[in-house]
Amino acid sequence: MEPEWEYAARGSASEDGKPGRVFPWGNKWDRRLSNNASLHAGKDLVNASDWNTWYEGDQKSKFPLTTPVGLFPKSVSPFGVHDMAGNAWEWCEDSEAPYGNPTHKKETNKTMRVRRGGSWANVALRLACPNPDTCKRAK
Numbered sequence: 001m002e003p004e005w006e007y008a009a010r011g012s013a014s015e016d017g018k019p020g021r022v023f024p025w026g027n028k029w030d031r032r033l034s035n036n037a038s039l040h041a042g043k044d045l046v047n048a049s050d051w052n053t054w055y056e057g058d059q060k061s062k063f064p065l066t067t068p069v070g071l072f073p074k075s076v077s078p079f080g081v082h083d084m085a086g087n088a089w090e091w092c093e094d095s096e097a098p099y100g101n102p103t104h105k106k107e108t109n110k111t112m113r114v115r116r117g118g119s120w121a122n123v124a125l126r127l128a129c130p131n132p133d134t135c136k137r138a139k
Contacts, residue, residue, distance in 0.1 A: 002092040002114045009085070009117065010129035011078030022128050024077040024084040029124045033075040034086030035067045037123050045123045055121065065120040085127040089115040 010020035021027055023034075031038035038044045040062075041054045070082045077084045084090070096112035118126035 002094045002116065005084075005090060005092050005116050006129055008079055008081050009077050019130060021078065022130065023075075024081070024129065025075040031124070034072050034083070034127060035065065035120045036086040036118065036127055037121050039086075040065060040120070051123060059121075067120070084117055085129070086118050086122065087120055088117075089119050090117045091115050 007020075009024050010022070013019050023029065025033050029044075031044055037051060037054065040059065041050075045051045045054055066088050069087070072083070072086075075085065076082055092114040094114045096114060117129075
């Protein structure tokens with residue numbers, strides 16, 4: 001389930017009500033802490049043009065770039081789960097519905113499933129735990 005994935009990736013809210021971590025390892029982006037596009041590019045890819053230049057350059061010839069689970073031990077989630085950001089998308093059982101929708105079961109698209117966490121080819125925005133934009137829907 002998608003809410004369980006997010007809880008495992010970012011942890012619970014703090015006692016003062018602040019939400020859990022932005023990334024499994026904390027709130028600050030560091031490209032060296034997961035298998036992601038910026039790590040492979042050797043610099044933070046901050047816009048589509050930079051990503052396209054990297055990917056269309058010599059990256060396609062190196063596809064795929066998944067790594068063994070646990071290669072980034074400093075990036076574990078608060079519960080000790082590895083690779084919750086980057087490496088490979090995580091499929092969730094949930095069908096597609098608007099992010100955070102409390103009537104999730106009533107408004108689902110039965111042909112689409114939720115995926116979270118981003119992959120080796122994604123940048124920080126796609127790897128952030130709470131960002132609705134990371135909730136890409138795929139068949």
